[in-house]
Amino acid sequence: MASTTDTAPPGPAAPGAQAPPLPDDPAGLKVVPARHYARWAAAAAVVVLVAQFTHGLATNPVWEWDVFRDYVLSETIVQAVWVTLQLTAYATVLGFLLGTVLAFMRLSRSPVLQTVAWTYIWIFRSIPMIVQLVFWFNLSALYDRLGFGIPFGPVFWSVDSNSIIGTIGAAVIGLTLHQAAYAAEIVRGGVLAVDEGQLEAAAALGIPRLRQIRRIVLPQAMRAILPTAGNEIIGLLKGTSVVYVMSIGELFYQVQVIYGRNGRVIPLLLVATAWYVVLTSLLSVAQYYVERRYARGADRTPPPTPLQRARRFVRTLRAEAGRRHRPVVPFKPLGDIR
């Protein structure tokens, strides 16, 4: 930059023009924000695409929204959703219970327990869920009677395996065993994430072993377990749809039955989609609050929930509006910007 006079101010001057010296009062200068033309163009393009898609959703007759409306809250579908929820709930609770036991077996000092747990996880992670489900469906071919007795010895009591397990039972067992293998690794990861000093402190205080796990280790492990467990449960909710191979009346099976009958494939797939999205969203919200609960003590001041944030926002809006309605105390937004 060539400056011809000594009085020229520091900093870039407009090309070809001689910039006047900087004024003493900085308020006399106007700040022009940078213009992001490329960013604006990209945003505009995306907005157009989204609008086009939304318009298509609303106007393309193939979606058949009237059929969607007829079925989405119909009794058959709601009942099927209920079956899906039951399958998810049972498999989650039982899967994580068994998974926790397996995790502590792998962490135990007994090589036998370690090996058994490792082998279980290895096998059940290796079998595709659908293959395993069909196996359970055909359990009676493998073991036609189940009973209690002395191992390798006499049996005191037994039943026909199909009569106690049934299709729903077989599905729950299949989902549970599959889930347990994954849950075991998630729980183990969480336990390993807890500082070893915590167990030492608990041991030094003479707290009984089971209580150390339940009261000291698991609540802290939950912080690491929950995000992945949330993934798993959501995956399981959607995973229940493979149970259709066993002709169980869960959501996806029922939807297929209906469109097999009336040929309205697209709107009925939309029905299933809508329900899965709603259920998954509910699970995500639940996950947020459960995570918050287990974060107690982790932050010096816990961050506000979205609800608290919304309330605070409404409160400030009201306060601002109130101030605007009272002209006696004029409302001034942050400083004087001209």
Add this chain to the structure above:
Amino acid sequence: MSDVMVDVRGVHKSFGPLEVLRGVDLRVRAGEVTVVLGPSGSGKSTLLRTINHLEKVNRGWISIDGELIGYRRSGNRLHELKEKDVLKQRTHIGFVFQNFNLFPHLTVLDNLVEAPVAALRRPRKEAVETARRLLARVGLADKADAYPRQLSGGQQQRVAIARALALEPKVLLFDEPTSALDPELVGEVLDVIKDLARTGTTMIVVTHEIGFAREVADTVVFMDGGVVVEQGPPSAVLDEPQHERTRAFLSKVL
């Protein structure tokens, strides 16, 4: 009274090929304060951890108030105790860690209440009363409902001391209780320990605070290379050390 509270005899401890303790003998009388000094790697912390059986010894034995720690003797045999029984023995031995190891997900009050309720089966109400009294004693009565991470390091260590006291132990072990603290917070923790010393609590303190040792200790023990090199009253060990290694160490830290 010369009844021995803590008796350590010929204790050896190795971690793999590394021999950390090579025949340590130590006797602490009831009501006395013993300060263990020594360079890092000398085995001070390991010795302390063998006393409450956080580390098993390879040879030798340790007894507290006449009771063998970690073993049951019948004739010439030592039977290893089950974990349940070791845990019971530990309720007589308070341990204060360098890194506090408070339970971060429990409030300060629950940190103090947990062990008496879980290990000694005290009624919760009684445990809460004791806890509040102890918190007042370490000057933190108003922090009962705070979570540990909301406290300063010095406050956390004072809570940890109160937590150890909640079991009414026969002996208190301190593993470098001020080493993780900012310099300006060291004093408040040492003051609490001094106060305990005045009330006749039996204590073994591993520390680098020579001034504290001089002021509070009945016995100063100097360790190096996994053995006790020298022990005696602070005036003897700190001011007229007999061993070259003690002199070398003191000249570096004083």
